[in-house]
Amino acid sequence: MAAEEGQQHPLTIYWYMWIALFVLSGFSYATDFMDPGYLRWTLIVTLMMLKASGIIFIFMHMGCERRALKLAILVPPVFICVLIWLMAIEADHTYLTRIEFFGESTMVPEAVHHD
């Protein structure tokens, strides 16, 4: 039962996870100083997935759950990839249609000032 499950974790694992999240978030923040490009995007996604799995498996104890619950909760979100794929196709189409009918953007953004 859940009562014993909670006690299987000694406190140290939470401290380690906490420190790991801090370090990983620090790295995430550091990517903001990189130039946009595939290296930066890969790092952002990798660090994001590492942090997410740490939270799910250690903090939310998903690692200790039975497989029935693991599969029921973790498999459905995978199908979001299909939505991402479909919307990416749609977005490309919209972009090209806009270029075709309205031409390139003439917008000149203002510089950002913080007072």
Added chain:
Amino acid sequence: MSEAAVTDSGELLAEGGKGFVQDCSADRQAFHVPWGKAMMWIFLLSDTFIFSCFLVSYMKVRMSTTDPWPYPSEVFGLDVAGVSVPLLLIAIMTFILITSSGTMALAVNMGYRKDKKKTFWLMVATAALGASFVGMQAFEWTKLIMEGVRPWGNPFGAAQFGSSFFMITGFHGMHVTAGVIYLLVVANRVRTGFYERRGDNYEIVEIAGLYWHFVDLVWVFIFAFFYLW
């Protein structure tokens, strides 16, 4: 009419409302966890889809706009002593939320050790960190609104930036606010011994913890896709 349904052991099942209740409460179990925990996980799964829809629609508008996208690093930067530090407030908010996840994990552990006092104070600390997160978000919103960011346009680039920003962070902030209230209610019941009297074994602390960690989890994705991308 269909033939009357029978159980494996040959008993006749009731029809209508009584049958519905019998079916739903049948003595079969797929998830061997307390029911509240299973339901919280399923709720979080549905919430995952809601936030995914927001983030995917954000991807869609950002990919399809011909106007330049505002550079989040500058838009969310803060001036500290005349030097512009990119994403400063967002970074602080991220670390606050991670810290609150840490205190929540400790609270769950203390709950299972039946340490009422520590559980209560760790949950209050979690709620306080959550409340300060919402406060900073309110500050962030105010700053952006004063600088002219609106759901229908902004001076820094593509109009879709504002609607994505207010929608995604607003919905997340609402979750944090609800979480703070939820945590305080549960913490108070821990303090008064409500769960002890019911013999609940403090599972509810873990269930509230699941919700709280999920809020942190969603922030990890928002931070990566909205602020860093």
